[in-house]
Amino acid sequence: SQTIHQWPATLVQPVGSPLSLECTVEGTSNPNLYWYRQAAGRGLQLLFYSVGIGQISSEVPQNLSASRPQDRQFILSSKKLLLSDSGFYLCASGGRVYGEAYEQYFGPGTRLTVT
Amino acid sequence: AQSVAQPEDQVNVAEGNPLTVKCTYSVSGNPYLFWYVQYPNRGLQFLLKYITGDNLVKGSYGFEAEFNKSQTSFHLKKPSALVSDSALYFCAVRDSRGSTLGRLYFGRGTQLTVWP
Numbered sequence: 015s016q017t018i019h020q021w022p023a024t025l026v027q028p029v030g031s032p033l034s035l036e037c038t039v040e041g042t043s044n045p046n047l048y049w050y051r052q053a054a055g056r057g058l059q060l061l062f063y064s065v066g067i068g069q070i071s072s073e074v075p076q077n078l079s080a081s082r083p084q085d086r087q088f089i090l091s092s093k094k095l096l097l098s099d100s101g102f103y104l105c106a107s108g109g110r111v112y113g114e115a116y117e118q119y120f121g122p123g124t125r126l127t128v129t
Numbered sequence: 130a131q132s133v134a135q136p137e138d139q140v141n142v143a144e145g146n147p148l149t150v151k152c153t154y155s156v157s158g159n160p161y162l163f164w165y166v167q168y169p170n171r172g173l174q175f176l177l178k179y180i181t182g183d184n185l186v187k188g189s190y191g192f193e194a195e196f197n198k199s200q201t202s203f204h205l206k207k208p209s210a211l212v213s214d215s216a217l218y219f220c221a222v223r224d225s226r227g228s229t230l231g232r233l234y235f236g237r238g239t240q241l242t243v244w245p
Contacts, residue, residue, distance in 0.1 A: 018172070046231045057237040058173075058219070104172055108231040117163055118233055120172035 016041040018121035020105050026127045033078075033092040035124050037105030040086070047088040048106040048118065049080055058104070064088060100128045131156045133222050135236035142210045142243055150205040150239045152220030162203040163221040163233060164194055173219060179203060190214070210243045217241075 017040040027033060039045055049061040060073045062080035070080050077096050081089045088105055102125050108118040132155045142148045154160055161180055165173040177188025184196045194205045205218060217240050221233040 020172075048232075056217075058235045060232070063232060102170075106173075108233075116231060117175045117178055118231070119175065120165075122172045123170070125170065 016045070016107050016119040018105055018107055018119055020103075020121035020124050022124060023122065024125045024127075026129060027095050028129055029097055030094050033090070033095050033099070033126070035090040035103055035105075035126075037088040037090075037121055038086055039088075039107045042086075042107065044085060045107040047082060048108070049088065049090050050104040050106065052102040052104060052123075053100075062090070095128045097128050100126055102126075131222055131224055131234045133220050133234055133236035135218075135220055135239045137239050138237070139240045139242070142241070144212050144243050144245050145209050148207050148210040148214070148241065148243070150218050150220075150241060152203045152205065152236060153201050154203060154220070154222040155201065156222055156224045158224045160201075160203075161223040162194070162196060163223075164188065164192070164203075164205050165219040165221065165235075166190075167217040167219065167238075169216075176205070176218075212243050212245055215241055215243045 019038045047064045050058045051061055052058050062070055062072055064070050064082045067082055078092050102123050104123045105121040106118040108116050134153045136151055163178045164176040166176055167173045176192050177186050177194055179186045179196045187193045192207050194203055196203050217238045219238050220236045223233050
């Protein structure tokens, strides 16, 4: 089974500072990778997804960016944080066999507070 | 378009009673359906999925879900609730057609509280 690692677990950053959140995956190869944000402990907002190294798709225009430098590494970044970037960030990994309904596996999350 | 609705923000049940968390979906083709559970400050944990076949799907921790195509529903159930089942539950759907993207569409979540 897959294991998703995320760090840091918690982060407090001032407005205007840069951000880098890292996600790594074990137990699979060539996965689809996803970044979600969860605000106020409820719904999930898909931010970015990637089907391969260097391939990033953005769901919503925002202050964030993502990169996939290696097959099982996914990074979420920002040059200048906004207060509205606060939230719980989740990385997920899913299978990519055509037509197969592989479930997504989630990491433990990073709690980001922008002050 | 694909979407999921969880009509109840909150479900409260007494320990030992049966529980149901509701989910309805909308997809263009045949659905792949999933349930996840989230404990406070944790990631989502996969509970079960429906792909095809038997409409009653059994999953982790004694949970099951019933797929109803005519009602486009996939309600999560458990015969006897435990206090430890208290958590946030998410339903998700994916269209069986399409690319290898594997994107899931999530509902807003239902907070389940089981009291002793």
